[in-house]
Amino acid sequence: MRLSTQLSTSLAIFLVLVFAGSFIINVKLTREYVNEQLATHAQDTATSLGLSITPYIGEPNGIIVAETMVNAIFDRGFYQYITVTDMEGNLLIERQNPHTQDSVPTWFTNLVEVTPPVQRTELNDGWTLAGELTVQSHPGLANETLYESVKQSAFMFFAAFVVAYIALLFIITTITKPLRIVVHKINDIQNQKFSQINYKPFTQELTFITQAVNKLSSSVEGMFKELTQKAEHFKAQAYEDSLTGVQNRGAFTRHMNALLSSTAHSIEGYLVIVRLAHLNAINTSLGAQEGDSYVTSIANILKQFTHESAETTHLFRLSGADFALVTEAVSKRECADRIGRLSETLALSNPLKDGNRSVWMGVTRFSDEQSFSEIMENADSALMAATKQASGWQFASELSHIHSNTAWRERLNIILEQQNADILIQPIMSSETNTPSYFEAFARFKDKESGSIIPMSQLIPASERLNLIPEVDKLVVTLVLRKLSQTKCDVAINIANASLASADFRSWLVSQLNQNIALCTKLVFEFEDAALIHYKDDAISFCKTLMELGCRVTIEHFGENLASLAGLRALQPHFVKISGKLTKDIQSDKDNQLFVSSLLSIARGLGINVIAELVENEEESVALTQLDVAYQQGFYFAKPTLWQH
Secondary structure: OOHHHHHHHHHHHHHHHHHHHHHHHHHHHHHHHHHHHHHHHHHHHHHHHHHHHHHHHOOOOHHHHHHHHHHHHHHHOOEEEEEEEEOOOOEEEEEEOOOOOOOOOHHHHHHHOOOOOEEEEEEEEOOEEEEEEEEEEOHHHHHHHHHHHHHHHHHHHHHHHHHHHHHHHHHHHHHHHHHHHHHHHHHHHHOOOOOOOOOOOOOHHHHHHHHHHHHHHHHHHHHHHHHHHHHHHHHHHOOEOOOOOOEEHHHHHHHHHHHHHOOOOOOEEEEEEEEEOOHHHHHHHHOHHHHHHHHHHHHHHHHHHHHOOOOOEEEEEOOOOEEEEEEEOOOHHHHHHHHHHHHHHHHOOOOOOOOOOOEEEEEEEEEOOOOHHHHHHHHHHHHHHHOOOOOOEEEHHHOOOOOHHHHHHHHHHHHHHHOOEEEEEEEEEEOOOOOEEEEEEEEEEEOOOOOOEOOHHHHHHHHHHOOOHHHHHHHHHHHHHHHHOOOOOOEEEEOOHHHHOOHHHHHHHHHHHHHOHHHHHHEEEEEEOOHHHHOHHHHHHHHHHHHHOOOEEEEEEEOOOHHHHHHHHHHOOOEEEEOHHHHOOHHHOHHHHHHHHHHHHHHHHOOOEEEEOOOOOHHHHHHHHHOOOOEEOOOOOOOOEEOOO
């Protein structure tokens, strides 16, 4: 109920009580006054009439004379009755008027109950008591007078009530007007309208409120503009690889889908997948910095390659070790010549200097008659075949058959059946205690035949094409639960969006947790913030189910997409992870510091703990600590290591 309604209702009740009380008191006083008047009237009549008839009481035929006098008085006045009795109480004379006033309602007379007092006087014969005169005034006239008085009073009180109520409503409306303006202004702020309140209230307290709201509007407007600018910045970066500056996998997917869906003209071209086969070995042997330099150098070579035909050739980085070249309107011969020259150039860029070829390329022709998944399958098949070619590259059209999906399905099925995977863990450190809050689990999958580690950059896309992501996540959950029963640490499991979208996976996971209910308090489940956008209802419902079982929930990549804020507000997870794009070199990036500070304010407002991921050095950690980031994760603290128990 609104404040104005509450005030007006309260005042109306108060006025009703005041006027009702005043009215009742007025009626009571009027009734008492009327009774006094009736008593005086009866007493005066009894005295004067008694003196008049006393000489005739003892005379012969005196009663007739006295009765005549009584009749004369009774007919001129307004009396209920007049009686004369002798000493023995015998009734000598009696006149009565039992009639009531027709103009006065019976309910009124019953309610008011005007009862005129009975007045008596003695009749003396000389010194002897001869009898008694009794007089009672008639209440009819009094009731009529009182009724009219009550009606007038009621009308006056009602009129006064209406006037007073209208006046109070005006006062209340005037007083509460600033509050209505403030509420309207707050709604405007929620709708991203940031005008100022120009109305000046009469009361000092409300003036303070309007000034505070104006300051809030200005502050929120400034923060919103900064967040908007930052959001636009990250939107632009969403399709750009931060290390190399080329377009990323998201941009590649958009580009290919746009090409294949074009109806303006027929589309033909070639897709080249470039894979840095030994990137993991370079990172391990020479360090991550050298690995980044290697990736950057390859990207520069590929950029130079695209500049030769910039209008028809586009470059993308698909993952850590994979690049894609999309070229249109080129013949196979021309494509082969260019790929051959590119392969020779790339062969010279091996930091390991071990004489082995480190770059492979798979080439496939595409047209708008093919699906995106079919094109990628063909390119993947060509890439796998290229590893057996001295040239380092292969056309898919020259293969006797396309076997990528079949081969990958066999490899993945063996992994899933035989559980050929290791679990690595990396701590999430508390900035306050410098101890792990929990550990994030990572899966490392092994090839059965070679025993080598399958890069996630290859396994994840293949699993996505074959719709096996939920099965992969089931394997990880199973292995973690098995190890978790033998350790005291808390461990986080990443759940892919494809698994979250699967009702079968959600049901399976809840069943597994119910069977291992004692382990739930040790488990943290991490979801991408994109899940709160694309699968909002399922994500919120599923996460709340996990939380009810005792598990904790973390949302990753916080800050990359502000559209997830509504989902965060509804879910209120235990943790959010600020995107690694924001933490990189944050000590020297003032814009990122400001944006991260804003994200921290949002998270604190929702009661959510904040984790910074991909913290690589002391400078980044110190800068994040100064921003009051409570938890941090990255190579600066520890690399993922094999989970031993």
